[in-house]
Amino acid sequence: MKTRKIQHGDNWYVLATLAHTELQPQVLKSGETFAIFDRFGDIAALAAADEGLFHNDTRHLSHMELLVDGLRPLQLGAGTEHANSVLGIDLMNPDIAVDHEVQLAKGTLHMHRTKLLRQGACQERLTVGNFGADTAEVRLGLTFAADFIDLFEMRGMRRERRGDMLAPAVAGNTVTLSYRGLDAVIRRTHLRFDPPPQELSEQFAVFDISVAPGEHRDLEITVTCECEGEPAPKEATFAQALDTGRREWQRQHEEGLFNNDTRHLSHMELLVDGLRPLQLGAGTEHANSVLGIDLMNPDIAVDHQVELAKGTLHMHRTKLLRQGACQERLTVGNFGADTAEVRLGLTFAADFIDLFEMRGMRRERRGDMLAPTVAGNTVTLSYRGLDAVIRRTHLRFDPPPNELNEQFACFDICVAPGEHRDLEITVTCE
Numbered sequence: 001m002k003t004r005k006i007q008h009g010d011n012w013y014v015l016a017t018l019a020h021t022e023l024q025p026q027v028l029k030s031g032e033t034f035a036i037f038d039r040f041g042d043i044a045a046l047a048a049a050d051e052g053l054f055h056n057d058t059r060h061l062s063h064m065e066l067l068v069d070g071l072r073p074l075q076l077g078a079g080t081e082h083a084n085s086v087l088g089i090d091l092m093n094p095d096i097a098v099d100h101e102v103q104l105a106k107g108t109l110h111m112h113r114t115k116l117l118r119q120g121a122c123q124e125r126l127t128v129g130n131f132g133a134d135t136a137e138v139r140l141g142l143t144f145a146a147d148f149i150d151l152f153e154m155r156g157m158r159r160e161r162r163g164d165m166l167a168p169a170v171a172g173n174t175v176t177l178s179y180r181g182l183d184a185v186i187r188r189t190h191l192r193f194d195p196p197p198q199e200l201s202e203q204f205a206v207f208d209i210s211v212a213p214g215e216h217r218d219l220e221i222t223v224t225c226e227c228e229g230e231p232a233p234k235e236a237t238f239a240q241a242l243d244t245g246r247r248e249w250q251r252q253h254e255e256g257l258f259n260n261d262t263r264h265l266s267h268m269e270l271l272v273d274g275l276r277p278l279q280l281g282a283g284t285e286h287a288n289s290v291l292g293i294d295l296m297n298p299d300i301a302v303d304h305q306v307e308l309a310k311g312t313l314h315m316h317r318t319k320l321l322r323q324g325a326c327q328e329r330l331t332v333g334n335f336g337a338d339t340a341e342v343r344l345g346l347t348f349a350a351d352f353i354d355l356f357e358m359r360g361m362r363r364e365r366r367g368d369m370l371a372p373t374v375a376g377n378t379v380t381l382s383y384r385g386l387d388a389v390i391r392r393t394h395l396r397f398d399p400p401p402n403e404l405n406e407q408f409a410c411f412d413i414c415v416a417p418g419e420h421r422d423l424e425i426t427v428t429c430e
Helices: 238-251
Strands: 001-008 011-018 026-030 033-036 052-055 058-061 063-068 074-081 088-090 095-097 099-102 111-118 121-130 135-145 164-171 176-178 186-194 204-211 216-227 257-261 262-265 265-271 280-286 290-296 300-302 306-310 313-322 325-336 340-349 369-375 377-383 390-398 408-415 422-430
Touching: 026 088, 026 111, 026 340, 033 121, 033 390, 052 216, 058 186, 058 216, 063 111, 063 422, 111 238, 121 135, 164 265, 186 204, 204 216, 257 422, 262 390, 262 422, 265 313, 325 340, 325 408, 390 408, 408 422
Parallel strands: none
Antiparallel strands: 001 011, 026 033, 033 052, 052 058, 063 135, 074 088, 088 111, 095 099, 111 121, 121 216, 135 204, 164 176, 176 186, 186 216, 257 262, 265 340, 280 290, 290 313, 300 306, 313 325, 325 422, 340 408, 369 377, 377 390, 390 422
16 A cells, blocks of 8 residues: 655644555465455456466466446455355446436346366356346456466566567457466466357457346356466366366365265255355254254345345254164244245255265276166165265155255245244165
C-alpha cells in the first residue's frame, strides 16, 4: 500500500492512495501447482496483484475476469473443500440496462463457478441458472492474459533481462499463450473452452447464451500449464477431473465403510434440498458400534425468499454397524407450525481400494469397476480385483426413493407439524 503521512495540529493521519486489491483471496493447491483468486474467482481483475495460476514457480495465468454483458457480477459467497483443491463461488448478475432501462433485473441469473486444481491444470465449470420468469439472453465474457513471471519477480526482484513472449495461437476452441525463457525453455498456457465460444481471440472469449426460466447452462474452461521437457497433464473432462480429485482426497482421508481391509463405501452425503444440513451433536455407544448424529436444516430459499426456516426440521441419524453391513435409520421431525415438504438426497460411491492404497501405496495396475445395477429399491456397485474376486456393495433403501440411480437416491417427503418420518438405508458388503 502506498502511503503518505499528514500532520494536522497534534494529529497524524496516513493517506492511503492504493489499497491491496483483494482482502479475501481464495487459494487452491495441488502438487507443484497452486492458484490465488479473488473472492469472485477472478485473477487480478481490478489491478496488478499477487494472484494467478502458478506451476513450478512460474505464473501461467496472470489475469482472468468474468463479465456479464460487460459488467462484473455480484458475489454471494465462496468456499474451498477437498484439502483446498476445489473452490466454489456463487455470483449473480447486477442490473443490466439498455438506454437507461433495466432489461435484466439484479439476481435474475445465478452463476456458480466450481474451480478444480490438479497437477498442471485448472478446470472450471460455470453453471448459469435463470431464476426469473422470462428467458434471459446475455453475453458472458472471459478476458485472460499470461505474463510468465516467476516467484522472485512476484516478490519484487527486478531482472535486467527477460525472455520473449511468443505469438499467441488461436485454433478452434483453444488459445495458446507462449513464452521462451532465458533458459531457452518454452512454457505454454493452453485455454480450452467447451462449448466453443461465439468469439475467441488471444485475449478474450465471448459466449452468447439463452437460458429459459428454471433452466441452466454449463460452460467449461480448462487452463493447462505446459513446460518443455516435462510430461503434459493428462486431458480430462471436468467431471472426470472432479471424480479423480475426490478419489485422491478420499485416499488421503481415511473415511469409508471397510470390510476385510477393502473400502466398500468411499462416499456418502446427506443433502436437504441440495444443501448440507447443520450439525447439532454426535456420539457413540455400545462399544462404538452405534453412532447417533443430530442435524437440522439450514435456511431453504426459493427466488431469494426463505421457504423453510433454519431449524424447522430436526434429523436424527442412527448408524448401526454389524459384520459386513452398516444400517442407518434417518428420522426427520417437523418442529414448525406448517407442513414441510423437502427433498432429501443421498449421494454415494465405492472405490474398493485397500488399506495399502489408503496409506499411500501406488499400484501399477488395479482391477475393473463393473457396471452398477439398479433394481427396485437397491443399488449394487461391483469391482473385480486382480485376484479375479468380485466384491460388491449393496445399498437398499426403505421406503423406495422417488428417484434412484447408481450415484444418488432422492426422497420427496412431507412432514406435518409435530410428526416425523423414518427412512432406512442398509449397506451390505459382499
